[in-house]
Amino acid sequence: MIYSKKQISKAGKVLLTSKSQEDINIALDIINTWRTSHLHPLRVMKNALLRILLNSSINPILVSQRLKRLSSIEYKLDLNENMGLGGMQDIGGYRVVLKDLKDLIKLQKTLEKPNRRHKLERVVDYVQTPKKSGYRSIHFIYRYSSKVEKHDGLKLELQVRTKLQHNWATAVETAGIFTKTSLKSSQGPDDWLEFFQVVSSLFAIKEELPKLEIHADKNMEELMVYCYNLCNKLNILTTLKALRVSTNKIETDNFPGEYYILNINIKEMKVQILIYDKKEYERATREYLRLEKSITEGENAVVLVLASSIKSLKKAYPSYFLDTSEFIQALEKINRNCETLKLVK
Template sequence: MDWIQLLYTRGEVDRAGKKLAVTGWVGNGRGEPDTRHALAVLNNWRAAHSFPLNTMQMGLRQRARNIEPEAIVSQRLKRAPATIAKLRRFPEMKLSRMQDIAGCRAILGSPVAVRELWSAHHRSKMKHQLIREVDYIQWPKASGYRGVHLVYRYRSDRNDTYNGLRIEIQLRSKLQHAWATAVETAGAIKDQALKSSEGNADWLRFFALAGSWLAIKERSPVVPETPSDPVELRDSLVGLANDLNVVGTLDDYRTFISYAPERLPSYCHYFLLERRPDTRSMAVRGFRKSELTGAARFYEEREEEIRGIDGAEVVLVAMDSVASLRAAYPNYLFDTDLFIEELDLATRRQVHLPGHPLHRLSRIPRRPRA
């Protein structure tokens, strides 16, 4: 297949990023000509990451399934509105150096499996350069987010076209993924950037507590500024969940999607997921592996069409099977079953967490500098 080529220099990419950080998100048919050009540069820069992303994803899948055959592996290109929002939050950031324009993710059963996969990457002989790694399991984010992030600079001796592009790999357990799914779902429902620690303070506090609750279940350090005692933590978590009607909010939206992945052709490799909370609808369009250029173009068109609609999102992802879509992207289906199940367990009076070291932990270890 023909992969999308880079059409602009990194200097042009960075200038486009600075322009979009000032103007904000606009569609292709809106704004001044230089703004429309900047968006075209961004779209090409994003789409050109597809080749190195696919290469990294294949290696991740092989290593993940050597450890856990049922591991879920997926890849995605970052949404243009999310990219521009990040540039606006961090004015000094250069678009050409943004680390998560393209990313792939592995979801495994436990933190132990996550660490085995992390070690497998260290032992591998791939030529790509590991330029950053952060252990958000040992040192959780204040938001409650946990997982392992690895950022590689792509390198190939046979084809240097894409050398230097950055690809982010995320490693998560199922519970860590359930938490992230719930945050994104609640953020979409409330039309707030909860995932970026922006929005209602009570909801942000709830998810920090929920992150600690799941961390305790996985025998991992708790989130900063949350109780380390399981009983105190549970009482705070359940009280806030009731005040916010968390289960009712998540469950209401979970039930409106009628989505049957088996109806999509089995040959599909790329999937465009479009979620519309305003109309309580979900659309999925599949593309063959050879149809990347068309899929990327359609991605840009749909981003423009839904611009300004509260909570509406579209993303282009790749999966090795149609059936894996629900497991890999439950947030786009408002599928928070596992998170709700864990929250329900927290409401029960007797919670058995035998011999957990966090019963005696007053604070998490000091996080090393990245």
């Protein structure tokens, strides 16, 4: 790594505690340089994953990559006082979404085999043992090995989840933007947290996975009624349907690029997309940091992602477009079944 773990952690501490703008700017430059160094390893690891999927005859719904947002870094550090930035494992993150649990288990078994080059440091299974919020995914944390100093030793996190689990996570992130809270970290209005916990357990029943512990004594019909009532109380469907950002009809493959910066204006429901080719990664990361310094939390959000086209970008990161279409469809089906089975009046 170009900076030691201690240097990175010190920069993270300055970012959170310093009152000197000059010191903060120096810390931001260090953090951004270190964050940018994850881009090449991410590309290498994603390509390796694609080969594994092909050799395993698994057809993914999507594979995506991203660099962690500065606001997310600050939030995570603030939430975990004893965590140093140098030890954060998901600065560089990539994700694969699979059709169903069968494909997920098949890939999990393959990935858990020893990696001949990059060390698999840890596996966290939130599918069988979900978070309190209802979040489900399997996290694989790798330590990247390279002869290039700035890349050697970097940690990367791979998230593996099913399409249904991805739809849930997308809706949670979108609702979190709307409520201006971190619902995915179990922070926010109790009713909204309850709603997503109930849906998580309903989705778990569909995938034949364990329900959340708090729903251990409830059957599917009881959970459906619970979901139906919260849906109406919070006006969930109307709210989520209204939260869809305009992309100015650019959902085509006519915008080739490698790096995309999404600058989301939550108040105006618009997103500005900046496109950079493979050779422009330094310019892209500089602009990313500049925009991050200028945003107002709760009103704007900005993220740098890697994708092959605008179309694939929106498919991979629907929450950044506040698009929860597939989650809404699942919710409407639950509510229709409640009415058809006359579980509610």
